[in-house]
Amino acid sequence: MLDITFASSINALILGLSIASIFLVAALGLTIIYGTAGVINMAHGEFIMLGAYASFTMQNYLGVPFFLCIPLSFLVVAVIGLIIERSLIQYLYNRPLDTLLATWGVSLVLMQGVRLIFGSDPKYIQMPSFMSTNIAIGDVSISLFRVFVFAVAIALIGAVWWLFYRTDFGIKVRAVTQNKEMAASFGINSSRVYTMTFALGAGLAGIAGSLFGVLNIVLPTMGMGYVVEAFLMVVTGGGSLLGTIIASGVTGEAQSIFAFIFNDTFARFLVFILIVIFLRFRPQGLISAGGVRR
Amino acid sequence: MAGVLEIHDLRKSFDAAKVINGFSLDVTELTLQCLVGPNGAGKTTTIDLISGRQKPTSGSVIFRGDDITGLSEHEIARRGIGRKFQVPAVFRELTVHQNLEVAYSRETRVFRNMFHFTVPGCAERLEQVAVEVGLKDRLSVMAGTLSHGETQWLEIGMVLMQNPSLLLFDEPVAGMTEHEIGKTIEMLNELKKNHTIIVVEHDMGFVRQIADIVTVMHMGQLLAQGSISDIEKDERVREVYLGAEEEHA
Amino acid sequence: MAAMEKNIYHNKALQWGVYAVFFIALAIIPLVQDDAFILNQFATYGVYGMLALSISLCWGFGGILNLGQGIAFGLGAYGMAMTMQMQSQDPDINPIPPFMLNNALEELPFFWEPFWNTSAGIFLALLVPTLFYVIFGGLMFQARVAGPFFAIMTLAILSALATLFIDLQPYTNGVNGISPPGALDLGFVVVDPYSSVSYWTVFVLLLVSTVCAKLLTQSRFGLVVQALKNDSERVRFLGYHVAFYETAVYAVSGLIAALAGCCWAFLTQYVSPAQFDVGFSISMVIWAAIGGRNSLIWAIMGAFMVQGAQSYVGDEFLNSWVLILGLFFILVVRFLPGGFAGLTESLLGALSTGGRRRGGDVPVDVSKAGTEGA
Numbered sequence: 001m002l003d004i005t006f007a008s009s010i011n012a013l014i015l016g017l018s019i020a021s022i023f024l025v026a027a028l029g030l031t032i033i034y035g036t037a038g039v040i041n042m043a044h045g046e047f048i049m050l051g052a053y054a055s056f057t058m059q060n061y062l063g064v065p066f067f068l069c070i071p072l073s074f075l076v077v078a079v080i081g082l083i084i085e086r087s088l089i090q091y092l093y094n095r096p097l098d099t100l101l102a103t104w105g106v107s108l109v110l111m112q113g114v115r116l117i118f119g120s121d122p123k124y125i126q127m128p129s130f131m132s133t134n135i136a137i138g139d140v141s142i143s144l145f146r147v148f149v150f151a152v153a154i155a156l157i158g159a160v161w162w163l164f165y166r167t168d169f170g171i172k173v174r175a176v177t178q179n180k181e182m183a184a185s186f187g188i189n190s191s192r193v194y195t196m197t198f199a200l201g202a203g204l205a206g207i208a209g210s211l212f213g214v215l216n217i218v219l220p221t222m223g224m225g226y227v228v229e230a231f232l233m234v235v236t237g238g239g240s241l242l243g244t245i246i247a248s249g250v251t252g253e254a255q256s257i258f259a260f261i262f263n264d265t266f267a268r269f270l271v272f273i274l275i276v277i278f279l280r281f282r283p284q285g286l287i288s289a290g291g292v293r294r
Numbered sequence: 295m296a297g298v299l300e301i302h303d304l305r306k307s308f309d310a311a312k313v314i315n316g317f318s319l320d321v322t323e324l325t326l327q328c329l330v331g332p333n334g335a336g337k338t339t340t341i342d343l344i345s346g347r348q349k350p351t352s353g354s355v356i357f358r359g360d361d362i363t364g365l366s367e368h369e370i371a372r373r374g375i376g377r378k379f380q381v382p383a384v385f386r387e388l389t390v391h392q393n394l395e396v397a398y399s400r401e402t403r404v405f406r407n408m409f410h411f412t413v414p415g416c417a418e419r420l421e422q423v424a425v426e427v428g429l430k431d432r433l434s435v436m437a438g439t440l441s442h443g444e445t446q447w448l449e450i451g452m453v454l455m456q457n458p459s460l461l462l463f464d465e466p467v468a469g470m471t472e473h474e475i476g477k478t479i480e481m482l483n484e485l486k487k488n489h490t491i492i493v494v495e496h497d498m499g500f501v502r503q504i505a506d507i508v509t510v511m512h513m514g515q516l517l518a519q520g521s522i523s524d525i526e527k528d529e530r531v532r533e534v535y536l537g538a539e540e541e542h543a
Numbered sequence: 544m545a546a547m548e549k550n551i552y553h554n555k556a557l558q559w560g561v562y563a564v565f566f567i568a569l570a571i572i573p574l575v576q577d578d579a580f581i582l583n584q585f586a587t588y589g590v591y592g593m594l595a596l597s598i599s600l601c602w603g604f605g606g607i608l609n610l611g612q613g614i615a616f617g618l619g620a621y622g623m624a625m626t627m628q629m630q631s632q633d634p635d636i637n638p639i640p641p642f643m644l645n646n647a648l649e650e651l652p653f654f655w656e657p658f659w660n661t662s663a664g665i666f667l668a669l670l671v672p673t674l675f676y677v678i679f680g681g682l683m684f685q686a687r688v689a690g691p692f693f694a695i696m697t698l699a700i701l702s703a704l705a706t707l708f709i710d711l712q713p714y715t716n717g718v719n720g721i722s723p724p725g726a727l728d729l730g731f732v733v734v735d736p737y738s739s740v741s742y743w744t745v746f747v748l749l750l751v752s753t754v755c756a757k758l759l760t761q762s763r764f765g766l767v768v769q770a771l772k773n774d775s776e777r778v779r780f781l782g783y784h785v786a787f788y789e790t791a792v793y794a795v796s797g798l799i800a801a802l803a804g805c806c807w808a809f810l811t812q813y814v815s816p817a818q819f820d821v822g823f824s825i826s827m828v829i830w831a832a833i834g835g836r837n838s839l840i841w842a843i844m845g846a847f848m849v850q851g852a853q854s855y856v857g858d859e860f861l862n863s864w865v866l867i868l869g870l871f872f873i874l875v876v877r878f879l880p881g882g883f884a885g886l887t888e889s890l891l892g893a894l895s896t897g898g899r900r901r902g903g904d905v906p907v908d909v910s911k912a913g914t915e916g917a
Contacts, residue, residue, distance in 0.1 A: 040691040091877060096691050097608050101832060102876040104825060108869030116862055224821060228702050231695045265710035272703040276682060276696065283686040345780065371782035385773035388766075396770040399782040404791045407763035456781055 011140045012260040013253065018146045020252025021153035024245060025211060026226045027233035028156055029204030031244040034234055036177050036197040038096060039089060042103040044230060045223025046110040047202045051077050051209020052218045053114055056123045066127055066214075070152075073206040081202020085195050093194065107223070115220040122217035125210065149211050156204065157245060163200075164241070173197060236275055238285025246286055251275070298323050298460055298490045299344070304353035306339060306514075313339050314350070315514035321460070326486040328501045329494045331511035332534060337494045338380060340511070341462050344492075345377045346370040357460070372402065376458030380465045380494075382445045386438030390429055390448055393437050394420050397452035419455060426484070427451035428477065443474035450481065461491045467500055479503050498526075510534075552891040555761070562757065565840060566750050572742075579737035584854070586736075586810055588847050589745035593752055593803035595830040595846035596839055600756050601796035602828070603836030604765065606772030607789060608690070611697030613824035614704060615672035615797035617816075619804025621708070621715070622658075622668020624814035627723035629658040642721070646713035655714075661729065669801050676797035677790060684786035684793075689775070698821060705819035720815025727809040736810045745806050749843075752799045756839055759795065768792050829872050835884020845882060 030044045041047075054076040058064040064072065084106055092099045131145040164170040175183040176190045183190055208226070216222065233251065237243025251271055258267035279285075299321040306314040314336045321327055329337050342348040344355055346367040354363045362370055371377075385393050398416045401407060424430045427447040432440065437448060446466060453461055466482070467475045482504045485491060495501050501508060501522065508525045510517040518528045525531055551557055572585055594616060601607050628640050639651050658664040679700060683693055708715050715721070727734040734741050759765050771778040771785055779785045808814050817823070826849075834845020849868065856864045875882060881889075 040695070088873065088877065095880075097694070098876050098880060100608070100691050100694060101828070102873055104828075105869050105873035105876060108872070109866055112862055112866040112869060116866065228695075228699050228821075232699055235692055235695055263710070265706045269703045269707045269710075272699050276679065276700070279688055279692075279696070280682045280686045283688045283692075347776075347780075367776075367779040368782050368784050371780050377780050379777075383774050383777040385770045385777065387773050388770060392766060392770075396766055396778070397781050401763070402783050404764065404784075404787045407767060408759060408791070410763050411761060413763065452777075452781070 007140065008260070012256050014137060014140050014142060016253035016256030017249075018142065018150060018252075019256055020249045021146075021150040022212070022215070023229055023233050023252050024153045024248035025149065025156065025208045026205075027230040027237075027244050027248060028160065029201035029208070030227075030230050031201075031234050031237065031239065031241055032160065032204070033198055033201035035239045035241065036173055037093065037194045039093070039198070040096060040100040040103070040231075041198075041201070042100055042227065043084070043107040043110060044103075044201075044205055045225070045227030046107040046114075047077050047081065047205030047223070048209040048212060048226050049114065049218075049220065049223035050080060050110065051206030052125065052213030052222065053118060053123070053209075054206060055125050055210035055213055056218050059125060060123075066125070066210075069125075070207055070210045073210040074203040075206075077206025077209070078199045078203030081205075082195060082199040084202075085198040089198060090191060090194070107227075111220050111223070118220070120220060122219050123213075124217060125213040127214045131214075145214060149215070152207070152211060156207070157241075160204075160241065169193075169196070232272070232275055236278065236285055238288035240285075240287045243285055243287035297321065298358060299492075300356040301340075301344070302354045302356070304340070304343060304355070305351045306336075306343060306348065307351050313514050314343065314353075316353075317511070317514060317516055319509060319516065321490060321492060323490055324486065324488070325506040326482065326491045326493065326504055327507045327509060328505040329492060329509050329511060330496055330498070330501060331517070332496070335511040336514040337496075337511055338464055339514075341377065341464050341492070341494055344370075345375060345462060368402070371399070371456065371458075374457075374459040375462065376453035376456045376460070377462040378446075378449050378453050378464060378466060380468065382442075382449045384437045384440075384445055384448050384452065386436070388437055389433065390424075390435055390437055390440070391420070391433040393448055394423060394433075394451055394455050397455035399456055419457070423451045423454045426454065427481065443470045443478075446470060446474075446478070447481070450478075454485075459490060461485070461489055463491065463493045465494055465496075467495070467497070475500065550888065550892040551895050552888045559757075562753065562840060565844075566746075566753075569746055569749075573739045577739075582739060582742045583737050583810060586742045586745040586806070588850055589742075589749045590803045590806045590810065591827075591830065591846040591850050592843035593749050593799055593806070594827045595834065595842040596749075596753055596756055597796040597799035597803070598827050598831040599834075599836050599839050599842035600759070600799070601793055602831060603838070603842065604760050604772065605768045605789065605792040605796075606775075607793055608694040608828070609697050609793065609796070610694045610821075610828060611699075611701035611824055612796070612800050612827050613701050613819050613821070614697070615676060615800035616804040616807070616824075617704065617708070617814075617818035618672035618675065619668050619801030620808045620814040620818045621721070621804075622664065622671060622801075623727070623805040623808035624721045624723055625655060625658045626661055626664030626668065627725065627727050627808065627812070628721055629655070629664065630661065630728055631724045632659075634659065640721075642716040642719070643713060646716075648713050652714050665805065668805050669798060672801040672804070673794050673798045676794040680790040680793040680797075681786070684789040687786075689789075698824075701819055701824055702821055705816050705821075708816045708819060715816075718816060720813060720817070722813045723808075726812065734809050736812060741810055745810070748802055748806060752802060753839060753843070756795075756799065760839070764788070764791070829868070831882075833872065833875050833882050835882030835887075837881060838884035841882060841884035841887070 026048065029047070030041060033039050033041050051073040054073040055069040058069050058072055059066060088102055088106065089099060092102055127145055131148060132143060134141045134143050135147065164173060172183070172188050172193050175186065175188055176193045180190050212222070212226065233244050233247045236251065237247035254274065255267050255271050258270050297320055301317060301319040304314050304317045305312065317336070317340060329340065331337055339348065343350045346365055346369070349364045354361055356362070357373060357375065360373070362373060385396065388396070395416060398413060398419060400415065401413050424433060427450055429444065429447060429451060432444065437445065440448060450463070450466065467478050470478065479500070482491070482493070486506070493504065505522050507519065508522050509519045510525060510531050512534050517534065518525055518531050573582055576582060594612060598609065598612060601609050632638055632640060639648065657667055683696060688696065709717050726736060732740060734744055767778060767783055767788055771788060775785050804818065807818070830846035830849050831842040833849060834843065835841035853864055879886060
């Protein structure tokens with residue numbers, strides 16, 4: 001314990017920010033879908049996985065540069081999300097547990113489908129070489145790509161905030177979230193709002209996938225690891241955008257600090273236990289999304 | 295007559311909004327008290343605060359001499375306060391018979407109930423209550439398939455199975471047909487002979503036919519209290535509430 | 544009860560009759576089939592059946608969707624494997640399991656000590672998971688965490704446990720898991736996994752847990768539990784401590800899953816973090832959903848059907864099989880929320896009322912039907 005120096009603590013904090021930004025990018029789409037439509041989308045992890053494979057395919061077979069792959073993955077996965085919402089989810093909005101199960105089925109199908117097409121061997125997404133250099137912040141050195149992920153997280157928060165609080169679409173979304181019947185009487189088509197939100201959430205998972213595919217290897221099963229963590233952020237945050245941001249920040253830092261004191265796995269376990277205890281005293285999460293969902 | 299329920303200076307606020315603002319009330323044994331008031335007066339919130347669904351910000355609720363303020367729902371229910379909800383809450387996937395059986399909550403311990411299929415006295419009580427609420431012939435029906443009026447009666451029956459000494463009814467005739475309302479009035483007038491009852495209602499026509507005492511709430515406070523004729527003469531009540539009511543009365 | 548005469552599906556005597564036929568059929572299998580490998584495979588199906596039963600009890604009757612039933616299953620399996628492992632160690636000559644020596648442990652960890660004694664070991668294999676469920680369930684239900692949120696928390700705890708068991712390499716042998724060298728020795732009998740003894744052991748345990756679960760659903764407790772699945776708030780206002788009931792039904796289902804874990808360990812003589820695999824826990828939910836979560840016996844049959852079909856198509860087509868299973872599962876959730884049980888119920892309902900259906904008395908909607916199910 002004597003090696004807790006100033007530099008190493010700062011290092012842990014910065015690493016925590018990086019972990020937090022990953023949690024956040026993973027959880028953002030999920031939060032939007034849950035917060036708006038109350039849908040627990042268990043296929044979110046597979047949407048992330050699809051984003052990674054979309055980037056991989058575009059980069060390897062079409063020669064699309066990496067930075068262009070990110071927005072294109074957004075589009076590809078958003079379209080897939082749109083199709084799934086129209087063909088399945090829209091029939092299940094009043095049955096939250098069943099949406100959970102149905103989307104689980106979707107995740108199985110997506111995972112196996114990708115495995116049949118691409119095989120089970122790992123794929124890799126190349127990032128531009130300058131991204132792999134480390135940069136020094138004081139005594140701490142961190143890879144440029146992690147800084148990039150952090151920047152993307154900030155940019156996405158900004159974009160989502162702008163979309164929800166500064167556009168016509170955002171007003172409709174919030175109206176539907178608050179009171180579906182009332183919104184309908186003002187001529188807002190809630191079913192359309194749900195569809196668009198679902199596609200948007202899926203698209204955000206696509207972006208997450210193209211980033212995570214660089215951080216880690218690309219596998220059909222890669223989504224599973226992210227979906228549980230992402231859900232914990234949504235549950236802890238209470239389903240609101242701000243809640244998810246705070247939850248990601250706090251758990252990211254906590255995990256990094258515990259990992260610094262103990263080790264990675266135990267840190268993860270400890271964070272999970274702390275979340276359970278937290279929910280015991282605040283079951284609605286940090287900042288609960290409007291409405292009376294429980 | 296002995297006091298059953300005493301509410302002292304009850305307050306409840308959500309953020310800045312003071313929903314209940316210093317409300318006090320005494321309920322005496324074997325009376326049917328109607329709680330009336332315009333929308334947003336805090337009637338349902340008051341019922342929530344008595345039955346433990348919400349916790350008051352300050353003030354106290356005394357039931358038969360015991361302070362029950364802030365206790366949880368099941369503890370309050372066990373002390374003998376039964377509640378019927380505004381939107382009828384029954385177990386839709388269970389039969390009427392099973393609904394009433396569950397409501398006979400004399401024995402609430404988990405392990406006891408694991409090893410018992412029946413509770414003594416349940417069958418007799420069930421028979422009695424089914425007759426009282428007029429569902430004798432509907433016992434084998436799934437509660438989800440009952441008509442709206444029957445669902446309301448079933449919930450009244452469930453509250454009766456609990457055998458509470460104070461009954462809280464939140465809008466028991468909401469959505470009922472004229473005929474059903476008539477039957478419910480008979481039912482309530484029969485019940486008040488040996489129960490203490492608080493009914494939340496805003497239909498004065500209905501209140502006129504059942505109430506012993508009428509309490510008018512306005513903006514989370516007590517506005518007036520008295521017999522129905524006193525209330526109907528009261529100028530302030532007329533102003534905030536009956537004015538609108540008079541037109542279609 | 545006059546209540547149930549309309550649809551013979553709800554006839555309690557008939558339900559018990561179906562149970563009897565089901566278990567008699569299972570009892571005949573070892574009399575006509577003496578291939579040890581096939582018997583072992585059938586016994587594994589019995590384990591799956593117990594797991595589906597536990598899900599049906601908790602989710603179908605209690606309305607508590609539990610995506611982390613692998614918690615109890617895995618803990619039970621580890622407990623049993625530890626017991627079996629210690630049976631092959633000798634306190635004087637080699638008191639420490641080989642994998643611990645490979646991980647440079649010089650002493651038996653304290654929490655392995657009780658497993659010297661077989662009875663204590665088995666007792667712990669059941670007690671620890673049940674206690675875990677009581678504590679975790681108690682915390683969550685007291686806080687009124689319910690529905691999808693509870694499901695996600697079970698999933699999170701499950702995946703945390705999996706990583707923990709991998710991480711505690713010296714005590715659990717990490718990813719490799721524990722493979723006890725010998726069969727379980729109960730003193731009066733050795734439960735050889737490839738013999739009818741193991742089949743009968745699983746059979747009896749499945750029978751006992753099914754009958755107990757069925758009785759439980761018919762008890763006052765079962766009635767309250769079914770009521771709180773409908774509307775837990777209403778139950779609360781009737782004077783029941785809802786969290787206690789939820790914790791109890793969750794813990795009982797955990798106990799059954801732990802029992803299944805014990806069977807799994809002596810049937811395969813192997814346990815690894817794969818038992819905590821999230822995918823496996825979800826499979827249990829899929830079995831129960833396809834069979835019909837509102838019916839204990841249909842849930843068990845759901846496990847038999849899905850796992851049976853899976854081994855029938857073989858490893859070659861396993862990839863396409865999972866794809867088909869996923870699609871089938873989606874269809875069941877979308878169009879047949881009551882699974883095969885719900886389907887049977889509606890069919891029998893249509894048959895028994897025939898042309899003389901009284902207006903609205905019989906629910907035709909399968910999604911609502913079947914709380915009183917077989």
